[in-house]
Amino acid sequence: MVNGNLGTSLAVAGAFSLIRFRSMPGNSKEIISVFWAMVVGLALGMGYVVYSAVITIVVALLMILYSQVFNKLTSTEQRKLKIVIPENLDYEEVFNDLFRKYTDKCDLRKSKTTNMGSTYELSYFINLKKGVKEKKFLDDIRVRNGNMLVMIERPEESEEEL
Numbered sequence: 240m241v242n243g244n245l246g247t248s249l250a251v252a253g254a255f256s257l258i259r260f261r262s263m264p265g266n267s268k269e270i271i272s273v274f275w276a277m278v279v280g281l282a283l284g285m286g287y288v289v290y291s292a293v294i295t296i297v298v299a300l301l302m303i304l305y306s307q308v309f310n311k312l313t314s315t316e317q318r319k320l321k322i323v324i325p326e327n328l329d330y331e332e333v334f335n336d337l338f339r340k341y342t343d344k345c346d347l348r349k350s351k352t353t354n355m356g357s358t359y360e361l362s363y364f365i366n367l368k369k370g371v372k373e374k375k376f377l378d379d380i381r382v383r384n385g386n387m388l389v390m391i392e393r394p395e396e397s398e399e400e401l
Contacts, residue, residue: 251281271302320363322380323353323388330359333383341376343368358387 255277275298282291324330330350338345342365349362367376373391380389 251277268302271298317364317366318391318393320361320365321388321390321392322361322363322384324359324361324384325387326352326357326359328359328384330361334380337376337379337383338365341368341371341379342366 255274275294279291279295282288282294322334324333344364344366346364347361348364349360351360352358353360367373377389377391381387
């Protein structure tokens with residue numbers, strides 16, 4: 240697009256880096272969208288209307304295809320589980336039998352102390368088994384953690400990076 244002009248190509252590279260590193264960090268889809276907009280804008284600004292139309296169609300089709308394939312590959316049963324437990328419980332072992340009963344996969348992602356060290360907050364990524372009732376799972380956890388906070392949610396998109 241810059242016709243071999245070294246000065247113009249350095250200016251474009253500088254614009255790419257400014258936009259990428261001066262903006263809020265986002266997920267890979269957001270970064271691709273920013274670069275896509277800059278490429279199409281550069282092509283249109285230089286008068287390459289056909290190139291920009293082709294680039295737009297190709298990238299849009301690739302993003303649609305990727306999102307369709309990615310949605311099929313990610314489990315609809317995947318959840319983010321947060322549990323608060325008192326400090327006297329051994330958080331490494333206390334829920335293992337429940338996780339074996341209700342989940343196919345369980346991964347402890349974060350543990351931190353809260354309330355001046357009197358409780359632990361545990362964050363897991365889990366895949367629920369087919370046919371598992373969330374309420375029964377949460378009730379069994381609440382019995383084990385003394386009826387303290389238990390929260391289950393779908394993971395946010397930004398947590399799943401490429």
